[in-house]
Amino acid sequence: MKIIDKDIVEKILNLSRLYLKDEEKDEIIPQLEEILTYFKSIEELDTSNVEPMFHPPIQKLFLREDSIEKYFDREVLEKISPIFENGFVKVPKIVGD
Amino acid sequence: MNFLRMTIKETLKLYREKKISPEELLNLYINRIKDKEKDIDAFLYIDYEGALKKAKELEKEDVNLPLYGIIFAIKDNILVKNLPNTCGSKILENFISPYDAFVIEKLKDAGAIIIGKTNMDEFAMGSSTENSAFKITKNPWDLSRVPGGSSGGSAASIASNMVISSLGSDTGGSVRQPASFCGVVGLKPTYGTLSRYGLVAFGSSLDQIGIFGKSVEDSFYVFDLIKGYDPKDSTSLNVIYEKTKQFDGKLKVGLIKEIGKYKIDEEIEKNFLLCIDILRKNNIEIKEISIPTIPYSLSIYYIIAFSEASSNLARFDGVRYGLRVKEDSLKKMYTETRKMGFGKEVKRRILLGTYALSSGYYEQWYLKSSKVRKMITDDFQNAFKKVDVLIFPTSPFLPFKIGERIKDPLQMYLSDVMTIPINLVGIPAISIPTGVANNLPIGMQLCSNYLEEGKIYKIASLIEKEINFIRNLI
Numbered sequence: 001m002k003i004i005d006k007d008i009v010e011k012i013l014n015l016s017r018l019y020l021k022d023e024e025k026d027e028i029i030p031q032l033e034e035i036l037t038y039f040k041s042i043e044e045l046d047t048s049n050v051e052p053m054f055h056p057p058i059q060k061l062f063l064r065e066d067s068i069e070k071y072f073d074r075e076v077l078e079k080i081s082p083i084f085e086n087g088f089v090k091v092p093k094i095v096g097d
Numbered sequence: 098m099n100f101l102r103m104t105i106k107e108t109l110k111l112y113r114e115k116k117i118s119p120e121e122l123l124n125l126y127i128n129r130i131k132d133k134e135k136d137i138d139a140f141l142y143i144d145y146e147g148a149l150k151k152a153k154e155l156e157k158e159d160v161n162l163p164l165y166g167i168i169f170a171i172k173d174n175i176l177v178k179n180l181p182n183t184c185g186s187k188i189l190e191n192f193i194s195p196y197d198a199f200v201i202e203k204l205k206d207a208g209a210i211i212i213g214k215t216n217m218d219e220f221a222m223g224s225s226t227e228n229s230a231f232k233i234t235k236n237p238w239d240l241s242r243v244p245g246g247s248s249g250g251s252a253a254s255i256a257s258n259m260v261i262s263s264l265g266s267d268t269g270g271s272v273r274q275p276a277s278f279c280g281v282v283g284l285k286p287t288y289g290t291l292s293r294y295g296l297v298a299f300g301s302s303l304d305q306i307g308i309f310g311k312s313v314e315d316s317f318y319v320f321d322l323i324k325g326y327d328p329k330d331s332t333s334l335n336v337i338y339e340k341t342k343q344f345d346g347k348l349k350v351g352l353i354k355e356i357g358k359y360k361i362d363e364e365i366e367k368n369f370l371l372c373i374d375i376l377r378k379n380n381i382e383i384k385e386i387s388i389p390t391i392p393y394s395l396s397i398y399y400i401i402a403f404s405e406a407s408s409n410l411a412r413f414d415g416v417r418y419g420l421r422v423k424e425d426s427l428k429k430m431y432t433e434t435r436k437m438g439f440g441k442e443v444k445r446r447i448l449l450g451t452y453a454l455s456s457g458y459y460e461q462w463y464l465k466s467s468k469v470r471k472m473i474t475d476d477f478q479n480a481f482k483k484v485d486v487l488i489f490p491t492s493p494f495l496p497f498k499i500g501e502r503i504k505d506p507l508q509m510y511l512s513d514v515m516t517i518p519i520n521l522v523g524i525p526a527i528s529i530p531t532g533v534a535n536n537l538p539i540g541m542q543l544c545s546n547y548l549e550e551g552k553i554y555k556i557a558s559l560i561e562k563e564i565n566f567i568r569n570l571i
Contacts, residue, residue, distance in 0.1 A: 035507050039397075054467055059334055079193070080195060093425075
């Protein structure tokens with residue numbers, strides 16, 4: 001049975017906000033299938049009693065104090081933003097009329 | 098005297114003896130870049146003006162600064178204030194860094210001169226630097242071959258003597274593999290010792306900044322100057338940082354039984370045996386150990402790296418910085434921006450990562466991989482109960498031809514089979530040049546347990562001294 005099909009690719013394209021032309025999909029689907037088929041070998045390992053590890057276990061992750069710190073001046077943000085108006089980053093309209 | 102072949106230590110001595118000034122040396126390097134860069138394409142951006150300004154300022158500074166006048170190249174995913182930072186991607190083509198990364202601040206404070214930003218696979222995704230949206234970097238040893246990746250530009254810039262040292266990032270071998278392909282030293286220290294603040298994230302639990310050097314001593318010297326606790330990186334290690342010293346005492350070196358079964362080029366195998374002989378002659382005990390789960394590293398590494406990348410790269414949406422394709426709806430703007438901005442390999446990885454994290458597939462792929470990651474880590478910990486340092490080749494093959502692997506993503510992924518386990522566990526490792534075959538360099542890799550850099554320092558120095566690798570053949 002195939003791991004990846006066109007429906008799954010459509011679903012993940014939408015989730016990841018990406019777009020592929022039909023010919024690009026035809027190219028990528030067999031590639032994804034080949035890659036995932038190779039990766040599937042991990043299924044043979046019994047992990048039923050193993051806790052997952054998401055980070056190297058050298059030290060526990062920490063959060064810093066939730067305090068206000070100055071990072072950038074507004075001019076800096078203005079410089080790197082695609083559209084910056086009146087002190088705000090401007091995006092297309094989100095709410096309806 | 099060829100100034101361009103000097104290590105950091107040798108260059109600092111010249112400065113202190115007033116044999117040359119930073120500006121004079123920088124001009125020699127600039128001439129070298131003007132001569133070599135057109136063939137090698139190591140840089141995405143060269144800041145002659147800024148570098149000359151810094152060199153002039155140094156004339157008034159203390160010559161005893163630890164990196165006084167040392168010329169550095171920086172991978173284009175580590176932020177240097179007021180310089181471009183593209184990550185090799187169209188989506189950041191016009192982005193100028195608003196601040197310095199933690200490690201860059203340290204370099205600058207120590208008196209380093211930053212000459213430019215180096216080429217890389219887009220968002221560090223690749224093993225050949227062919228995935229850059231802008232250019233392909235060539236291997237200085239053979240211009241028809243790749244320099245390795247993803248930090249190919251940083252490795253090539255030092256191998257061709259265009260800089261004295263450079264920084265890269267290593268998520269699955271992106272410092273060590275290009276170091277091996279270009280015949281230089283590449284150090285990836287313990288996860289958490291070099292702050293990732295100002296490093297553009299790819300796989301956050303795997304990413305670590307690394308150092309390229311002309312000698313083992315140089316790479317540890319730079320490491321010591323840029324490491325340290327940084328509250329801005331939630332994974333930064335809050336420990337007491339001391340100067341890395343070569344371990345004083347007897348060390349046992351381990352050979353990994355399972356790697357003996359990997360397909361490795363004959364010339365590399367021969368060189369590996371030569372290194373083991375050197376260790377034996379120096380009365381180092383060699384012991385075979387087993388890491389039974391190591392053959393699964395490649396699969397789980399990619400599943401985890403893709404998953405983390407799909408999440409990290411969600412920030413490139415056209416809203417706050419980088420490319421924006423103008424559209425009248427928000428969703429269309431996101432999609433068009435990402436369609437235009439990302440290259441093929443980045444899209445492939447985001448798609449696979451999104452798949453591995455999505456509802457219905459998460460347990461089978463991401464969660465399962467994270468459990469196997471724990472098993473591999475435990476296996477390494479058991480190995481380090483028996484031996485101090487592990488040795489194995491950095492790459493199973495010599496630098497390959499440009500175009501040879503780029504069309505087959507799985508073949509490209511397999512290039513990293515030797516370097517990947519290190520990042521999954523988070524331990525330190527180094528690649529050192531140990532020989533030449535068919536006029537191409539070979540690299541060996543050494544790794545030790547967490548924060549035991551001093552152990553690999555000792556063994557790496559020993560091999561380096563005995564092999565006397567003729568660096569700078571180019």
